[in-house]
Amino acid sequence: xxxxxxxxxxxxxxxxxxxxxxxxxxxxxxxxxxxxxxxxxxxxxxxxxxxxxxxxxxxxxxxxxxxxxxxxxxxxxxxxxxxxxxxxxxxxxxxxxxxxxxxxxxxxxxxxxxxxxxxxxxxxxxxxxxxxxxxxxxxxxxxxxxxxxxxxxxxxxxxxxxxxxxxxxxxxxxxxxxxxxxxxxxxxxxxxxxxxxxxxx
Numbered sequence: 001x002x003x004x005x006x007x008x009x010x011x012x013x014x015x016x017x018x019x020x021x022x023x024x025x026x027x028x029x030x031x032x033x034x035x036x037x038x039x040x041x042x043x044x045x046x047x048x049x050x051x052x053x054x055x056x057x058x059x060x061x062x063x064x065x066x067x068x069x070x071x072x073x074x075x076x077x078x079x080x081x082x083x084x085x086x087x088x089x090x091x092x093x094x095x096x097x098x099x100x101x102x103x104x105x106x107x108x109x110x111x112x113x114x115x116x117x118x119x120x121x122x123x124x125x126x127x128x129x130x131x132x133x134x135x136x137x138x139x140x141x142x143x144x145x146x147x148x149x150x151x152x153x154x155x156x157x158x159x160x161x162x163x164x165x166x167x168x169x170x171x172x173x174x175x176x177x178x179x180x181x182x183x184x185x186x187x188x189x190x191x192x193x194x195x196x197x198x199x200x201x
Contacts, residue, residue, distance in 0.1 A: 002034030003180060009035045010086035010118055012111035013062070013070075015044030016093035016130035017052045019169065023092045023128065026175045027065050033176060037066035038086055042098065042111035046072045077110045081117030088179055089118040089125045092154070092172070096131030096138040103141035103148075119150060124182035128154040128175055134168035142168075152182040155191050157198030171198045 009030055013020065031037060039062045049055050062070050071077050080086055091098065091111065098111060107116045115125055127145065134142055135158070145151050155178070159169035171193055181188040 002032075004030060004176075005034035007035050007087045007183070008038055008085060009179065010038045010040065010080060010089040010114055011062075011066075012040045012042070012089060012091045012094075012098075012114045013045045013058075014042040014091065014093060014095045014098045014109075014111050016095045017045075017050040019093040019130040019172075020045065020053055020058060022172050023175075024061055024065065026092075026172050027062075029176055030179070031065060038068075038080070039066045039070040040077055040080075040110050040114040041070045041072050042109040044109075045111070046070065071110055071114065074107075074110050074113045077113040078117055080114050081120040084121055086114075086118050086123070088123060088183055089115055090128065090175065090179060091115060091125065092128035092170070092175060093130035094127045094170075096133045096141075099127070099129065099131060099134070099138055099145065100141045102127075103144040122150055124150055124152055124179075124185075126152045126154060126175070126179050126182050128170035128172060128178075129156050130169050132164055132167045134166065136166035152178060152187050153191060154178045155188060155193050155198070157193035158195055159198055161195055169198050 154170035
């Protein structure tokens, strides 16, 4: 039996545009391991064309992986909790902006509504952080969420300490293992990684 057989994993994707392509292969891994995916796009991830990805391309790739269109409105994301649609919610990549809003109970994007709605059932949320200010203005928000019930983090480290000293990136290749641990009520360890470790595919 595949380890995520019978599980529906919510995937809230936010606007860390330079890391979206790095996350996508690991979503396919979840499907390969038996998961059904319910994907949700923040307003920025779903609407902005950037030098990294046109929005239509991101949506097409997500649909290919998940087998269905992504949720793109707050209204469509709201039933996730009441209908108990997801067993675990992954936020990947999670920007500093989304991190700050989660820590301060702000719900103004489809991705944030998906997380809020999912949490009403006291089910796990897994955060794969990608933020340039996680060790600066956002450090306090990271601290709040590290101590929050039902919140788990994909192990992370400083991805460019010499060039971007306050930047943190999750080890995206650890997404599946972190979800597996979170479903058992455990935080995957070690949480803090070195530069080379967090950048491993």
